[in-house]
Amino acid sequence: MRKRLLAANWKMHKTPQQAADFVHAFLPLVKNTDNEVVLCPAALSVAATVEALKGSNIAVGCQNIHWEKDGAYTGEISAEMIVASGCTHVIIGHSERRQYFGETDERVNKKLKFALEAGLTPIVCVGELLEEHEAGIADDVLRRQCSIAFRSISGAKAAKLVMAYEPVWAIGTGKTATPHIAASAHETIRQEAADALGRDVADKMRILYGGSVKPENAASLLDEPEVDGALVGGASLDPQSFAAIVNCVK
Numbered sequence: 404m405r406k407r408l409l410a411a412n413w414k415m416h417k418t419p420q421q422a423a424d425f426v427h428a429f430l431p432l433v434k435n436t437d438n439e440v441v442l443c444p445a446a447l448s449v450a451a452t453v454e455a456l457k458g459s460n461i462a463v464g465c466q467n468i469h470w471e472k473d474g475a476y477t478g479e480i481s482a483e484m485i486v487a488s489g490c491t492h493v494i495i496g497h498s499e500r501r502q503y504f505g506e507t508d509e510r511v512n513k514k515l516k517f518a519l520e521a522g523l524t525p526i527v528c529v530g531e532l533l534e535e536h537e538a539g540i541a542d543d544v545l546r547r548q549c550s551i552a553f554r555s556i557s558g559a560k561a562a563k564l565v566m567a568y569e570p571v572w573a574i575g576t577g578k579t580a581t582p583h584i585a586a587s588a589h590e591t592i593r594q595e596a597a598d599a600l601g602r603d604v605a606d607k608m609r610i611l612y613g614g615s616v617k618p619e620n621a622a623s624l625l626d627e628p629e630v631d632g633a634l635v636g637g638a639s640l641d642p643q644s645f646a647a648i649v650n651c652v653k
């Protein structure tokens with residue numbers, strides 16, 4: 404049985420004060436959950452989020468990581484900084500980073516290696532564009548994204564790896580994949596993981612669904628055995644709404 408993981412991606416929202424205010428409202432609402440919960444604030448709000456969560460079992464993640472240990476990379480954040488700031492998770496390869504910041508499959512692979520080496524739990528996002536979905540090539544896209552992401556990574560190192568299937572046509576659009584579409588994509592991702600990392604790692608690996616998850620549709624998606632949790636953008640900005648998603652799965 405894979406432990407459910409509900410991750411909030413706050414993107415470029417919430418100042419440090421707003422992040423702390425969210426945590427204070429959110430904690431009492433999720434005090435009975437057994438699910439793993441992680442909040443991923445913008446980098447400058449990580450410290451305030453970590454501080455506000457002290458004493459709880461809710462984790463904090465970063466939204467990006469650089470693929471070098473350190474160096475002349477203005478504006479970037481290293482694995483060491485992420486760990487030292489109290490984060491345990493990191494999102495890699497989000498479609499917004501692929502679309503607006505030139506994140507390639509090869510970079511995702513380099514970042515993933517650094518994150519695993521640093522002991523972080525990476526949440527690697529993959530997913531097809533609308534035109535790829537309509538052309539019926541979603542599976543090919545997922546296979547390519549996964550096989551490059553997993554390149555030269557050993558099964559032994561990949562134990563913490565979490566994948567997120569995020570069809571780009573469903574992110575922030577209000578359109579959601581059906582549980583059937585999500586399950587079939589997750590099976591493709593799990594098969595790629597089995598080929599590259601071994602069956603055992605693949606069977607234990609959590610695969611989250613992301614794309615317009617809301618309190619109203621979360622239960623039907625999370626009821627699907629292949630869906631091990633959710634990566635939530637818009638609906639994670641409000642404590643009541645994200646708590647309702649966290650609490651809809653026991």
Ligand code: PEP
Nearest residue numbers: 574575613614615636637
């Ligand atoms: C996301 O940002 O990863 C995401 C899934 O966003 P939304 O829930 O708003 O579609």
